[in-house]
Amino acid sequence: MKSYRFSNRDLLVIAVLSGIGGVMSTYIGYLGNLLNNLLGVPFGAGQFVAGLHVFWLVLAAGLVGRPGTAALAGLLKGTVELLTGSTHGVAIVLVSLIQGAVLDVVLYVVGEGSLGYALGGGLAAASNVAVFQILYFSGAPWGYLLFISVLALISGILFAGSFGKGVLDLIRVVQPTRLAAGRAPNKRSLALSAVLLVLFSAGALYYFASVYQPPWAGPECRVEGAVESPISFQLSRFASQEKTISAELKGQVTYVAPQDYTGVPIKAILAEARPKEGAETVRVVATDGYEVPFPLADVLNDDDMILIQEDDTLRLIAANYAGGYWVRQVSRLVIE
Amino acid sequence: MRRLSYVPGSSLLHRLHPICKLLLLLIYTGVVWTNSHLPFAAGLLGLLLISFWAAGLGFMGRSRRIISFSVMILLVQTLFVRQGAPLCQLNVGRLTVAFWSGGLAAGAVAVLRFLNTIGSSYLFIATTDPNHLAVALMQAGLPYRQGFMLITALRFLPLFQYELTQIQRAQMAKGIDLEGLGPRKLAAAVRHLLIPLVLSALGKVDSLAISMEGRAFGLHPKRTYRVQCRFSPKDWLILLLFPLLLHSLGLILS
Amino acid sequence: MDPIIVIDNLTFTYEGASRPALKGVDLEIWPGEFILLTGPSGCGKSTLALCLNGVIPNGYPGSMEGKVLIGGRQTTSFGPGELAGIIGLVQQDPDSQLCTLKVVDEVAFGPENLCLSPGEINRRVRWALGAVGALHLWDREVYTLSGGEKQRVAIASVLAMTPQVLILDEPTANLDPRGVWEVIDVIERLRREEQTTIIVIEHRLERILPLADRLLVMEEGILQEGSPQRPPVDYPTKPAVPITKEPILKVENLTAEWEGRSLLEDVSFAIHGGEIIAIMGDNGSGKTSLLLSLLGLIQPKQGKITFAEQDITHRKAHDRARLMGLALQNPNHQLFSRTNLEEAALPSRNLRMGGADEGEILDLLGEFELSPERLPFTLSLGEKKRLILVSLLAYRPSVLLLDEPLVGQDDERIRQLLAILYDHAACGGVVLMVCHEVALVNSFDRVLFLEEGRLVIDAPPARAHEQLLARGRREYLGESKCVD
Incomplete structure (x- = not known):
């Protein structure tokens, strides 16, 4: 028999724990809903049981004691949930796999101990918020996401980390020699740790550099389509051309009395991108796909149409137009 | 269920x-x-x-x-x-x-x-059919020891489900009241439910491993299949x- | 001809254990022999089986002295898994040794791992299922099988490896009487029709002993050629106690379902104070369901349950638990606390007027030789069952509902348990006990026999005996004794 990375017994421990984890997830889901109902909120409070999903992965990692265990258990548990009709479909496989991977990385870096389990369990539990945010809750504000992430984190620390560690200790007492000899964590080489750390930081760097928009840098916007030089810019680039206008928002229901707005005129931005001959329209497009068309000629002559920064997003102030044209979260200006 | x-x-x-x-x-x-x-x-x-x-x-x-x-x-x-x-x-x-x-x-x-x-x-x-899925994945190159984890996990689902029900019944028979949801009660309920379930499940791993290894599981890096998909x-x-x-x-x- | 198995002065001690599990074992087994190995639980029988298939010392930490030779070669010289085609082991628990979803896949599992061709795999599956008389189970899902069927499939799955030696380690321990008969039938058939060397580890000697070439007895790790003589055990008979005129518990037309499956159908009976009643029947016949629905853990679809002339059919389980104490069959599902004392006091805290009486509980624990401070999960099966019984006795419900409480207890312990249950009856209490031990049942007041959810026999033991005979249920008439 070949010697494998995971012994047959290791694999069976993972299989059995993932199986129960899959069975229990329905109940944990109900428990989450129950908590939501109890606290009278539509969602979010259920994150307080998020750690129970990670509990099984902590057990598997602790009993097998090899890097990669939690990710494997996560993948298997997610698949079991998928095959038994999870209400999240394949998304649950992804969520569960990521939870396992996060736990593995933390255990590898921090080591297997109370701290590793607590931190790993917490972060793994919180990772589900990120996945669901990307998939379904793109519009939710950061403050709210932070709140439920913290809730999930606490749950992970308590149920996965602390409770998981307690159960691991209990298993070692009950089945001292056979099952849970608790293989000492592998001696990890410095080089491997370094590689991992570099990969981790590279990922983080990439995220912060290209995906994440720090509040101080300001949001980005692109000008594209029929232009000579498509540009991607932050408002600060046009700081010298900033101007202040007074405008009044007249929507079908909303009304905001005249007030001052400071920003960059759209015509100045478009001038830099140089629209091609024959272009007729500017579409102002928001991050979520909402868009409003303007005749290009009008915009190029409109001094009262400016792009301002509001919270962390860009907003179009179109003083000569109705409220529906005041696009929020502007991400692109498309010339056609 | x-x-x-x-x-x-x-x-x-x-x-x-x-x-x-x-x-x-x-x-x-x-x-x-x-x-x-x-x-x-x-x-x-x-x-x-x-x-x-x-x-x-x-x-x-x-x-x-x-x-x-x-x-x-x-x-x-x-x-x-x-x-x-x-x-x-x-x-x-x-x-x-x-x-x-x-x-x-x-x-x-x-x-x-x-x-x-x-x-x-x-x-x-x-x-x-999840069984076909697992077999097809193994025949397509998934290492069979990993593929059988899925089959084994699925094999034990009805058993775990049954054990879960029995544990809940045993709790009710002992007068452990599971209604109401204070934080302390929640923690106790979780402990009382999960610990017996985990111990009972891990108790099966030993004889499962003996049974599978006794039938040459993992002896060769590859295996054959009765039916090909x-x-x-x-x-x-x-x-x-x-x-x-x-x-x-x-x-x-x- | 050379012996296929030679054991030479084998001693094995598990890591962390204070005494060796096997002490100086010598044994020679010849091809084609049928060996019966018996001995009390924990005596080292299973350890010997694991030494033969190489799991010891390859898979378990511990120290081994002496030699085990299979076909003239030491087990330590085989790579892990190489003994798989030579020694086949069937274990106790039918559930935890099956690893696939369908019967045919389970039996094909071994041959597939041996990389045989599909044609050869099919041939072996057909032969092995035929050898255990289970060809009709070919396409069934494993989880839908009965215990006896599972065990037959487990035997077939090992036979498909065409081992030279087949070891069956207490293959009937977890089965109901019907399953026991099925499996012993298969063993008889293998003995008759196949040339395999067979080692059966069993307590139920009566039917297997005539098949055996040799009887080996193991005690405390020492193996001897044995004689089948065991002194007949006499259990205390139930003293005559006054039976109340009015029934304490009355069940009328009880019908119950669970997830669309019928569990109980139109069951009616009455129980009077002072009675001890045995419930018998196959697994799945409704014994456990009956106990559960008495306590309200399964809601009846129809029918009425009366306790001391009060209708309790729709009362909550929590309320009924004050009147009726339930011990389920598998103790592993019923232990929740950190110490024996805490566990024993748990129901009393919830259910007894005035809470738990710690002094009384400590006395009870002492009487059953359970240390108050020990972690319940670390006890043996028999000890766990006793602990659960103590926790029930401590809150004094008038009805005790016990599912197989005597399995895993030695004779001395059974006597002690019976004495306590007889006391309970003498004080006007009632015991309803799932028990298939005819020697015990004969001294009870009545037998309830269930068949597919219906109560088909409700009679004193002697009459129940006749009715069972008339129904052709010989397996319930005490051909064997299954107590350690």
């Missing part, structure tokens, strides 16, 4: 090779997750509903949780995305809640994405046509 959601049948979808179906699912989900065009998402849902009908499946269960999650997505998006034309405004005490057309559109896109994701997954699992021309054809179908649907609806 939580059972496998496989619904035996003989429709075209049932008869496709499991890996063909898995690939279709992954393509479909990939398209769903990377697209936020409302008409296209609606079109995909239409495609899905036709497939449900073709596979002879009824509406999937658990509609309550699906609806509540959909409502939650819609609420979050419409409440927090303030774009487009304002539609209406509610005054709740000092709080003003406004609904914007952009929010509604974003909400609709996200809800459709959710429905498309779970709908296609359900279509996959309802028409695919093969890709048929139909599988290849559908696998090739499906991306084309999605692409043309996208073109028509954009």
Whole structure:
């Protein structure tokens, strides 16, 4: 028999724990809903049981004691949930796999101990918020996401980390020699740790550099389509051309009395991108796909149409137009 | 009781090779997750509903949780995305809640994405025998020791389910009151439920390992199979046509 | 001809254990022999089996002295898994040794791992299932099988490896009387029709002993050629106690379902104070369901349950638990606390007027030789069952509902348990006990026999005996004794 990375017994421990984890997830889901109902909120409070999903992965990692265990258990548990009709479909496989991977990385870096389990369990539990945010809750504000992430984190620390560690200790007492000899964590080489750390930081760097928009840098916007030089810019680039206008928002229901707005005129931005001959329209497009068309000629002559920064997003102030044209979260200006 | 959601049948979808179906699912989900065009998402849902009908499946269960999650997505998006034309405004005490057309559109896109994701997954699992899936994956190159983890996990589901019920009954017989949900009670309930379940399950690992190794599990790096699952021309054809179908649907609806 | 197995002065001590599990074992087994190995639980029988298939010392930590030779070669010289085609082991628990979803896949599992061709795999599956008379189970899902069927499939799955030696380690320990008969039938058939060397580890000697070429007895790790003589055990008979005129517990037309499956159908009986009643029947016949629905853990679809002339059919389980104490069959599902004392006091805290009486509980624990401070999860099966019984006795419900409480207890312990149950009856209490031990049941007041959810016999033991005979249920008439 070949010697494998995971012994047959290791694999069976993972299989059995993932199986129960899959069975229990329905109940944990109900428990989450129950908590939501109890606290009278539509969602979010259920994150307080998020750690129970990670509990099984902590057990598997602790009993097998090899890097990669939690990710494997996560993948298997997610698949079991998928095959038994999870209400999240394949998304649950992804969520569960990521939870396992996060736990593995933390255990590898921090080591297997109370701290590793607590931190790993917490972060793994919180990772589900990120996945669901990307998939379904793109519009939710950061403050709210932070709140439920913290809730999930606490749950992970308590149920996965602390409770998981307690159960691991209990298993070692009950089945001292056979099952849970608790293989000492592998001696990890410095080089491997370094590689991992570099990969981790590279990922983080990439995220912060290209995906994440720090509040101080300001949001980005692109000008594209029929232009000579498509540009991607932050408002600060046009700081010298900033101007202040007074405008009044007249929507079908909303009304905001005249007030001052400071920003960059759209015509100045478009001038830099140089629209091609024959272009007729500017579409102002928001991050979520909402868009409003303007005749290009009008915009190029409109001094009262400016792009301002509001919270962390860009907003179009179109003083000569109705409220529906005041696009929020502007991400692109498309010339056609 | 939580059972496998496989619904035996003989429709075209049932008869496709499991890996063909898995690939279709992954393509479909990939398209769903990377697209936020409302008409296209609606079109995909239409495609899905036709497939449900073709596979002879009824509406999937658990509609309550699906609806509540959909409502939650819609609420979050419409409440927090303030774009487009304002539609209406509610005054709740000092709080003003406004609904914007952009929010509604974003909400609709996200809800459709959710429905498309779970709908296609359900279509996959309802028409695919998990046993065949695992065997097909192993025959396609998944190391069989890992593949059997899935089979073994599925094998034990009914047993765990039964044990869970027995544990709950034993608690009630001992007068442990599980009603009400204080934090302390919740913690105790979790402890009382999970610890016996975990210990009992791990107790099976030893004899399971002896039984499997006693039958040469892991002796050789590869193994053979009593029955071979093969890709048929139909599988290849559908696998090739499906991306084309999605692409043309996208073109028509954009 | 050379012996196929030679054991030479084998001693094995598990890591962390204070005494060796096997002490100086010498043994020679010849091809085609049928060996019966018996001995009390924990005597080292299973350890010997694991030494033969190489799991010891390859898979378990511990120290081994002496030699085990299979076909003239030491087990330590085989790579892990190489003994798989030579020694086949069938274990006790039918559930935890099956690893696939369908019967045919389970039997094909071994041959597939040996990389045989599909044709050869099919041939072996057909032969092995035929050898255990289970060809009709070919396409069944494993989880839908009865215990006896599972065990037959487990035997077939090992036979499909065409081992030279087949070891069956207490293959009937977890089965109901019907399953026991099925499995022993298979063993008889293998003995008759196949040339395999067979070692059966069993307590139920009566039917297997005539098949055996040799009887080996193991005690405290020492193996001897044995004689089948065991002194007949006499259990105390139930003293005559006054039976109340009015029934304490009355069940009328009870019908129950669980997830669309019928569990009980139109069951009616009455129980009077002072009675001890045995419940018998196959697994799945409704014994456990009956106990559960008495306590309200399964809601009846129809029928009425009366306790001391009060209708309790719709009362909550929590309320009924004050009147009726339930011990389920598998103790592992019923232990929740950190110490024996805490566990024993748990129901009293919830259910007894005035809470738990710690002094009384400590006395009870002492009487049953359970240390108050020990972690319940670390006890043996028999000890766990006693602990659960103590926790029930401590809160004094008038009805005791016990599912197989005597399995895993030695004779001395059974006497002690019976004495306590007889006391309970003498004080006007009632005991309803699932028990298949005819020697015990004969001294009870009545037998309830269930068949597919219906109560088909409700009679004193002697009459129940006749009725069972008339129904052709010989397996319930005490051909064997299954107590350690």
